Amino acid sequence: MTKGTETSSKGGLEGVVAAKTRLSAVKGSVGxxxxxxxxxxxxxxxxxxxxxxxxxxxxxxxxxxxxxxxxxxxxxxxxxxxxxxxxxxxxxxxxxxxxxxxxxxxxxxxxxxxxxxxxxxxxxxxxxxxxxxxxxxxxxxxxxxxxxxxxxxxxxxxxxxxxxxxxxxxxxxxxxxxxxxxxxxxxxxxxxxxxxxxxxxxxxxxxxxxxxxxxxxxxxxxxxxGGANEGVIRMLQEIGSIEAVDGFIADCLAQKKKIMGIGHRVYKVLDPRAPHLKRMAQKLSTELGEPKWIKMSDRIAGIMLKEKGLHANVDFYSATVYYSLGIPIxxxxxxxxxxxxxxxxxxxxxxxxDNRLIRPQSEYVGASGLQAKPIEER
Ligand SMILES: CC(C)(COP(=O)(O)OP(=O)(O)OC[C@H]1O[C@@H](n2cnc3c(N)ncnc32)[C@H](O)[C@@H]1OP(=O)(O)O)[C@@H](O)C(=O)NCCC(=O)NCCS
The missing domain is CATH 1.10.580.10 (Citrate Synthase, domain 1)
Structure with a gap:
């Protein structure tokens, strides 16, 4: 982890490097x-x-x-x-x-x-x-x-x-x-x-x-x-039709509610897994003769990109793939x-x-100098 006592500006350890790894690289700026x-x-x-x-x-x-x-x-x-x-x-x-x-x-x-x-x-x-x-x-x-x-x-x-x-x-x-x-x-x-x-x-x-x-x-x-993929299908079911998408998303944005399957901490451009899943989702929903879900998904993704500059992530289209395969949500x-x-x-x-205990610090922002009164005086 980065040294010192600073916290990442927005919390959530954003931008903090927690380990070196040879396993996978997530290149957020280039997707x-x-x-x-x-x-x-x-x-x-x-x-x-x-x-x-x-x-x-x-x-x-x-x-x-x-x-x-x-x-x-x-x-x-x-x-x-x-x-x-x-x-x-x-x-x-x-x-x-x-x-x-x-x-x-x-x-x-x-x-x-x-x-x-x-x-x-x-x-x-x-x-x-x-x-x-x-x-x-x-x-x-x-x-x-x-x-x-x-x-x-x-x-x-x-x-x-x-x-x-x-x-x-x-x-x-x-x-x-x-x-x-x-x-x-x-x-x-x-x-x-x-x-x-x-x-x-x-x-x-x-x-x-x-x-x-x-x-x-x-x-x-x-x-x-990971729970977002279930949230995506439940949201599509709740919206119900392509005509209802715009109103639903507008309401969510007005109420500052998160749209499942959209946004990512690291990717600031398209999640590279999304196009593969989208292709599969398109193929499956067309084969099933049920293009409604993919059409609704595309509309949601388009609005979110335009309104918030946010892209679909891995969960957005994987949900439609699994749903089209008949897998329980x-x-x-x-x-x-x-x-x-x-x-x-x-x-x-x-x-x-190459182990070392992972033990970050926290910045204490609580009170100080309090005195513990006897219980009957609290
Ligand atoms: C993935 C996620 C948790 C990343 O969160 P984060 O890096 O902490 O980003 P924040 O929650 O701080 O969001 C930054 C801004 O984008 C907005 N935003 C991010 N994801 C959003 C979403 N899915 N729907 C609507 N707004 C979203 C936030 O409201 C915030 O807007 P503001 O600056 O106007 O307040 C977040 O995008 C999210 O909750 N997505 C939905 C759940 C999801 O799909 N998770 C699977 C990830 S693979």
Whole structure:
């Protein structure tokens, strides 16, 4: 972090460099995102999510043998301990999915014999275990809350395909898998975002991998971060029609209400992930014969750019993509979590490789010199 006792002018640690990382660069002024040297435009649609996991964990794209090895390790880690399944099945079906996942990840740590092993070998195994298991606990919670049985995973399916197959109970189409895989790639890492920061703060105390990922999940949940994608669809549903967009946005701006999926702390130009997602959203909504959502989104994005100079972010169009694929709205943020586990775990490993406690200061602005009166005199 920057030294001294100054606070960033607007708070929120804006502009503060909290760590050096080789994992990803978010270039806010030019709208670029780089994973380990590769521009996101170079990766999206060209490499799979599993290849990005390897890239983030090993700093290079895998060759075929390395990819096969990674895939087989992930498949091998998919089985969920009985105790965690029992816990998932015992949760009220009204539980918010992000809370269910955070709870399940905490429990996974209790059932992992390596949980407290701090060797780098064990940390890497735990990282891959989480990448493999978070999608399964998410799908299992979704099935359990509907009273459905929890089927085993299909070892022949990759990460995106297996998740879609579990939640829908049927093999997804090739097009759906391609779309979801690209969404995973686009969400895999993003510099020192709030949830990644919280995972690094937690592991920097030399806590454990599961605790760090629980911190990250809790942080991602909020509507100012990963929760925004659910907010986007709920907002589109509330607006209801293209004709109602202008009035709705004008009201929100007058009341200083935030429009979900718009604006970004770092990007001052277009979020480089947005055009990829927008293309997917356009294609899917046209195929579905339901262009209404994308038309409304475009109108909102246009107004926000004109009125406030703010661009759409990653959540704006990913929401329409997931919605068009028939995914329940409250699984949108969990899908973000599934994909971002690649980045979170890579950051935890990076933090551990050169660790120092993360402990900023606060500027005290409270009263001073007060005297504690006896309770009956207060
Ligand atoms: C992402 C976000 C939290 C960044 O926030 P930030 O860097 O702290 O920016 P601020 O909240 O200080 O906003 C700066 C200005 O832009 C406005 N603004 C920012 N995002 C806005 C939005 N989505 N809708 C309306 N106005 C917005 C603020 O009202 C403020 O205006 P003002 O200076 O006239 O008061 C913010 O843009 C936001 O809340 N967006 C909606 C939630 C979202 O999509 N989150 C996902 C991010 S990937």
């Amino acid at each position: 670029e995102l780089v994973y380990c040297g590769y521009n996101i435009d170079e990766l999206a649609g060209k490499v799979s999510y599993e290849e990005v996991v390897h890239l983030l964990h090993h700093d290079h794209l895998p060759n075929q043998a390395q990819l096969d090895e990674l895939r087989s390790v992930l498949v091998g880690f998919r089985e969920i301990p009985r105790g965690v399944i029992d816990l998932i099945q015992s949760l009220p079906n009204t539980t918010a999915p992000m809370n269910a996942i955070r709870t399940a990840v905490s429990a996974l740590g209790c059932f992992d014999a390596m949980a407290e092993d701090d060797s780098m070998y064990a940390q890497r195994r735990k990282a891959l275990r989480l990448i493999a298991q978070i999608p399964i606990v998410t799908a299992y919670f979704h099935l359990a809350r509907q009273g459905k049985p929890l089927p085993p995973s299909d070892p022949n399916l990759g990460e995106a395909a297996n998740f879609m197959s579990l939640i829908n109970g049927e093999q997804p189409s090739e097009e759906t898998v391609k779309t979801m895989d690209m969404c995973y790639v686009l969400h895999a890492d993003h510099g020192m975002n709030a949830s990644t920061f919280s995972s690094r703060v937690t592991i920097a105390t030399l806590s454990d991998m599961y605790s760090a990922i629980c911190s990250a999940i809790g942080t991602l949940k909020g509507p100012l971060h 409250d699984l949108f943020t969990p899908i973000f979590a599934i994909a971002r586990t690649a980045g979170w775990t890579a950051h935890v490993l990076e933090q551990l490789s």
